Amino acid sequence: MATIHFIQQGKGGVGKSVIASFLYQVLRHLGKEVTAFDTDPVNATLMGYKEFTVTQVDILRPSESGGQVDARAFDTLLEGLYGLPEHAHAVVDNGASSFLALGNYMKDIGLIQLLEERGHRIFFHSVVTGGQAIGDTITGLKVLADGFTTTPLVVWLNPFFGEIRLDGKGFEEFKIYQEYANQFYAIIQLPNVNKDTLGRDLEELFAKRQGFASAIGSCQYIAVRARLKRYWEQIIGIVQCAGITE
Numbered sequence: 001m002a003t004i005h006f007i008q009q010g011k012g013g014v015g016k017s018v019i020a021s022f023l024y025q026v027l028r029h030l031g032k033e034v035t036a037f038d039t040d041p042v043n044a045t046l047m048g049y050k051e052f053t054v055t056q057v058d059i060l061r062p063s064e065s066g067g068q069v070d071a072r073a074f075d076t077l078l079e080g081l082y083g084l085p086e087h088a089h090a091v092v093d094n095g096a097s098s099f100l101a102l103g104n105y106m107k108d109i110g111l112i113q114l115l116e117e118r119g120h121r122i123f124f125h126s127v128v129t130g131g132q133a134i135g136d137t138i139t140g141l142k143v144l145a146d147g148f149t150t151t152p153l154v155v156w157l158n159p160f161f162g163e164i165r166l167d168g169k170g171f172e173e174f175k176i177y178q179e180y181a182n183q184f185y186a187i188i189q190l191p192n193v194n195k196d197t198l199g200r201d202l203e204e205l206f207a208k209r210q211g212f213a214s215a216i217g218s219c220q221y222i223a224v225r226a227r228l229k230r231y232w233e234q235i236i237g238i239v240q241c242a243g244i245t246e
Contacts, residue, residue, distance in 0.1 A: 001119040002084035005091045005154075005244070007126075008103075010140035012096035014129040015158045017045035018206060020093035023125070024052055025211050026239040033088040037077055039102065040095030041069065048209040055080060059098055069101040071108075078111060082118055089245075099140065103147055112151055123185065123244055125154045128171065130162030138176055145180040152185035154244060159192050160199070186242035191234050198227045 007020045020036070024046075027034040036054040038047040047056045059073040077092065084090055094102050106112060112122055124144050128137045144153060157164050157171055164171055171177055171187065193199045201224050205215050212232040219225045239245060 001086055001121060002081075002088040002090065003121045003123070003244070003246075004081055004084070004115060005089065005123050005125055006102075007091065007093050008099055008124060008140075008144060009127045009137060010096055010099040010143060011127075011129075011133055011136040012043075014127050014133050014137055015156075015160060016096070016127050017043075017093050019125065019127060019156050019158070020046050020091050021049060021052075021206075021211070022235050023239065024049075024091045025213070026236050027089045027091070027245060029213070029236060030240075030245055032245065033085065034091065035080075035084075035088070036091040036093065037080060038093050039074070039077060039098060040093060042095055042097050044095075045209070046091075046093040049211065050209070051211045051214060059101070069098050071101055071105050074102060074105045078109075078114070081115060081120070084120065086119075099143075103143070107147070112148065122151055123154050124148060124151050125156060127156045127158050128164060129158040129160070130164040133161060134164065134166065138174070142176055142180075145176070145183050149183065151183075153180075153183050154186045154188060154242060155184055156188045156190060158190050160190070160195075186244065188238055188242050190238075191231065193231070197223075198231060201227050202231070 005023060007016055009016045024034055024036050036046055036052055037057055038044045038054050039057045039059055041060045044056055047054050057077050059069050061068050061070045081090055115122055126141045126144055216225050216228050
């Protein structure tokens with residue numbers, strides 16, 4: 001049995017690919033066999049990490065057809081996931097622009113059922129962020145919860161863009177949590193960061209498409225190494241506590 005992690009969110013620019021990279025790195029750090037698929041037709045961010053094993057799934061029709069999503073291209077993704085070896089993990093980073101297309105494809109062919117019949121375990125991962133995008137990310141999460149009622153959801157709370165609160169209430173007091181709590185397998189709270197120090201370190205890390213291990217090992221600045229190392233250890237801990245790495 002393999003474990004497949006679909007990273008999905010209908011709102012772009014909220015840290016979805018960052019979370020895909022975190023999950024990939026933690027799984028590899030723990031000694032798991034892990035591969036990744038990047039289906040983002042606009043910003044194939046995960047594909048840019050040369051240290052990772054990533055397969056790009058080209059889901060766009062030729063430009064003369066208007067660059068529309070070709071749903072049949074997801075067949076390639078299914079083939080790759082279906083044949084995963086026992087105990088392996090796969091991380092699928094799906095773009096915001098193909099969020100609905102992948103969801104419709106899953107429903108049309110019963111993708112989740114096919115993979116589960118193969119013996120694979122499936123998790124959906126979605127991001128909720130603070131700031132102006134909080135409403136849009138909650139809407140994206142609701143689409144997944146409504147569309148796939150039996151697939152466990154892992155919610156990643158990303159505070160980088162602002163505090164995740166509505167009317168003074170935290171996420172577990174939100175209406176969506178009250179309605180769908182039984183579908184939420186885990187809530188992963190990303191650590192708050194000082195934007196002037198660690199925030200800038202992380203921005204540089206992401207811009208270079210560099211993993212934590214290589215960045216910590218190669219950085220010449222003691223303070224940057226220390227900040228990244230501490231954050232990386234926090235990420236490992238919170239992902240392990242979520243119970244999704246076995």
